[in-house]
Amino acid sequence: MSSPASDVVNLHDIRLARKMLESVVRETPIRSCRALTDRVGTPVHLKCENLQRTGSFxxxxxxxxxxxxxxxxxxxxxxxxxxxxxxxxxxxxxxxxxxxxxxxxxxxxxxxxxxxxxxxxxxxxxxxxxxxxxxxxxxxxxxxxxxxxIHPFDHRDVVAGQGTVGLEILEQCPEVETILVGTGGGGLLAGISVAVKALRPDVKVIGVQAASAAAYPPSLAAGAPVSLPSFGTMADGIAVGRPGEVPFALIRAYTDAIRTVGEESLSQALLLCMERAKLVVEPAGAASVAALLEAGEPIEGPVVAVLSGGNVDPLLMLRVLRHGLASAGRYLSLRVRIPDSPGALATLLGRLAETDANIAAVSHVRTDATLRVGEADVDLQLETKGRSHCAAVVEALYGAGYTVSKS
CATH class of the missing domain: 3.40.50.1100 (Rossmann fold)
Incomplete structure (x- = not known):
């Protein structure tokens, strides 16, 4: 594929960058992921840049x-x-x-x-x-x-260095048909797109952005980088409000598509990587996996999803994992109104035991402006087995006469 964008960064630049990096970076592994393969119906492999030196590409x-x-x-x-x-x-x-x-x-x-x-x-x-x-x-x-x-993405040398990931993918997984790349400013996506399209123009390269911080769709529609009026996402590594000039030109010329994913999909992707692939990945690093979890146009396989980083704050991980568990129906937060009388809380907990939900935390609220005399609220955090189990728990509480709301 030829384009004026090749004057910005081309395959020769990326190959020179690879030589420069030979003794500096790791050639990170590609691992197959059976859980994702079974879910999307085509082979899925993970390019583990979360295992790179410093924890990212x-x-x-x-x-x-x-x-x-x-x-x-x-x-x-x-x-x-x-x-x-x-x-x-x-x-x-x-x-x-x-x-x-x-x-x-x-x-x-x-x-x-x-x-x-x-x-x-x-x-x-x-x-x-x-x-x-x-x-x-x-x-x-x-x-x-x-x-x-040293700009994080808007420089030709930076893009050339990131493009070496694309060379590795083609060598490690020559049968690849689609590459998914988490995208913020665009340096990694641009570099991979240039390398892949120069050697395998048949391979699709798709960028993935957090829906609440997706600057590329409006920029591509406008034909030039535009700034988002506001943006925010748990995926801080791709929370960028405006594409870089250098990567934008390359992405416009070489990238096949941009997809967006929601916060729930990001948290579920992080959880899946940890539980099923045994890999610690930050939310931005899991954006490519999130694209596989969301319903949309079919993605041709074999697929390589780039896990761009694994530097996740443990406190954020706790919040994201809880969010992911809740999105998957494995964590349920409820507020239940009970009589403020001896034995009422024990009766409620007994009802919950019958549903086979595990109580992770319980808080008894007895003073609140919304409560009438003789009432109390109980905030519950429950470990559940999926969405159908969550529905069954709530239905059982309603059936027992309780007033229930999500907390």
């Missing part, structure tokens, strides 16, 4: 970008902004190349990502509410100090 592009700097530029140091994965990639790449690095991260960045970035030798500065604020601070720092700004 970002080290590839960061290293290629910093390695391409002149001696004078390296002497001035580098600066970056990130919610976590790019931060770690830049920090390790800079340390490996003997370059000083400063990384700006949002004030709410996950603590494990902040700690890891510091452990790789970067000076970390926290501030602002999101990555956009951190990017502005990093650019200002570059202007003030002369440090070279």
């Amino acid at each position: 970002k080290i590839r592009g960061a290293y290629v970008r910093i390695a391409g700097l002149s001696d004078a530029e390296r002497a001035r140091g580098v600066v970056a902004a990130s919610a976590g994965n790019h931060a770690q990639g830049v920090a390790l790449a800079a340390r490996t190349l003997g370059v000083a690095s400063t990384v700006f991260m949002p004030a709410g960045a996950p603590l494990p990502k902040v700690a890891a970035t510091r452990s790789y030798g970067a000076e970390v500065i926290l501030g602002g509410d999101n990555v956009e604020h951190a990017l502005a601070a990093a650019r200002a720092h570059a202007d003030e100090t002369g440090a070279v700004f």
Whole structure:
């Protein structure tokens, strides 16, 4: 496939990047996933960039970008902004190349990502509410100090480095028909698209965005990058409000489609990766799997879903797993009204025992403006066996005369 976009990044650039990365990054494995294969009816394989150094693909592009700097530029140091994965990639790449690095991260960045970035030798500065604020601070720092700004996705060297993932996929799974790639700013999707379309134009490359942070569909419709008025998703690694100029041109030329996925699908995908594939993946890293879980146009197989990262905050993991369990009907939160009298709570718990639901937590509320004299509310968190079991539990409580609401 030929396109003016090939003047931006082409197969030759990606092959050069791969040589540069030979002793730096891991060739991450591709693993088959029977659970997804059975679910979608076609072979599904997982490209495990969550097992990459620093826990994501970002080290590839960061290293290629910093390695391409002149001696004078390296002497001035580098600066970056990130919610976590790019931060770690830049920090390790800079340390490996003997370059000083400063990384700006949002004030709410996950603590494990902040700690890891510091452990790789970067000076970390926290501030602002999101990555956009951190990017502005990093650019200002570059202007003030002369440090070279390392953009997380909007640079040809970064895209070329990320494109090496595409070369590995074609070698490891030559029978692939579709590649699914989680997408924020677009660096990984652009690089994979360029590599794959140059060697196997028959293979479909599909980007996957969180529906609540999907800047590519409106941008592609407009023919140029546009900014979302607002955005937010649990998948902080792909929470980007505007596509990069460089990846946008390449994605417009080479990528076959963009799909969007909801928050429930993201949480269920994370849960599936952990339970069935035995892989720890962050929500952004599981976006490709989420696309397989959502009903939509059939996806031709064999499929390779790129797990782009595994740097998940344990506290976020707890919330996401609970959300995923609830979405799958395996975790049910209820508020049940009972008489405020001796034995009433024990009677309720006995009714629940008959439904075979396991009580994870119970809270007795006796003072509330909505309660009448002689009433109490009980907040329940139940472990259940699926949606049909949830329905049966609620029906049993209604049948016993209780007033029930979701909490």
